[in-house]
Amino acid sequence: MLAQAPAPSPEADAARLVKDVATLWHKRQFDDALLKVVRVQDDFAMTGAASDAGLWAGRTLVALGDPISAMEELQQVRNRWPRGSAAGVALAQNAILRRLYARPADAPAYGALEKVGPDKLESIVSVVVTAHNAVYRAGERGADTVQPADGDRLPAGPFNRPRLALDHDGNVVVIDGGRLIPSAPAKPIALSMPRPNKPPQALEKIEAVVQLSAGDWLIVDADDRTIQRFSRTGEYVGPFEAAPGKNGPARVSRLAINAFDEVAGLDDSESRVVLFDAAGVLKGSIPYKRRHQDFRDSQDVAYELKDPQDLTFDAFGHLYLLDPKAVAIFSPYSASAPRTPGGRPAAANANRGDDYRLRTVFSEAPDKSRDGFKATAFALDRAGAVYLYDETFKQMLVYR
Secondary structure (H helix, E strand, O other), X not given: OOOOOOOOOHHHHHHHHHHHHHHHHHOOOHHHHHHHHHHHHHHOOOOOOHXXXXXXXXXXXXXXXXXXXXXXXXXXXXXXXXXXXXXXXXXXXXXXXXXXXXXXXXXXXXXXXXXXXXXXXXOXXXXXXXXXXXXXXXXXXXXXXXXXXXXOOOOOOOOOOOEEEEOOOOOEEEEEOOXXXXXXXXXXXEOEEEEOOEEEEEOOOEEEEEEOOOOOEEEEEOOOOOEEEEOOOOOEEEEOOOOOEOXXXXXXXXXXXXXXXXXXXXEHHHOEEEEXXXXXXXXXXXXXXXOHHHOOOOOOOOEEOOOOOEEEEOOOOOEEEEEXXXXXXXXXXXXXXXXXXXXXXXXXXXXXXXHOEEEEEEOOOOOOOOOOOOEEEEEEOOOOOXXXXXXXXXXEEEEO
């Protein structure tokens, strides 16, 4: 039997280690993840998994508060595997880190505007960028393509006041009233809410959707703005928020989700961003305004968001908030935050929102022709470029 056992495979062993790294990173066990990355780099440097390990090294070092070393790791991926798919990912992720951590202090986070798509677009309410960097927009009159990409396509219409969302894999989903419409061959999902002693009530005004890694959909309907959970195939599961406070569940207008299954929503009634884990437990909040007297330590800075319109996360977990005239970017990784030996944030911090520190605020410099952008919806590509709808130009703009 020993003679019949397959010989050990370095490729298989390295792939298993990289899978372990990904699992540990998603669990926020960053120190443990980095130890396994080092093992791949030391013992399996010539395998196909080594480039993926380099990408995870970058993500992990950012989470541990060392973005400059992360940039070095990502550059090594580009140097060693310049023609592989990992090189393109490394380039895109380094663009994010350079913008947030390595640009000159007096330089803006983004460059000059570029116009994309046709002129004079009316009432754009949502924008998405897929995993392949296709860009789509939706407004009162329909949904269409801003920037195409191989392998992606917009589900066929016509639609009634559509909104756009992404599934867990980064593919576009059209919200059409109370239906979720993925690209063919997947079938549309019609959502309805149960009612005591009455037939289920079909939803008609879904405003926001995200999908958890396990497949469940979280939706916000315009009629009550509470987050509801549905199964992957559309069966109603129940309210998402696990233990609402005395004022009831949070009422939100937009949703975003990161790779840790952390769900963020705009709670305008309380002037805050609410943060939930995948089980629906409210973990904390980020205020729209922070004053000097609210500072916790020297890393804090004052800011004020006037009227947040949208929010999203990048690949590292940085949170981007769109104000009509600015984009505010928050990092959840504090170099001075106490950590457990496994690399997890210390449990003493009761408010998860306190981990988020403002990194930068980007606004377009006004000139004689216009007073900067005035945005209602936005999305990021994998390099952190911002695609937004500007009400002044009535056009899609991109800032890189």
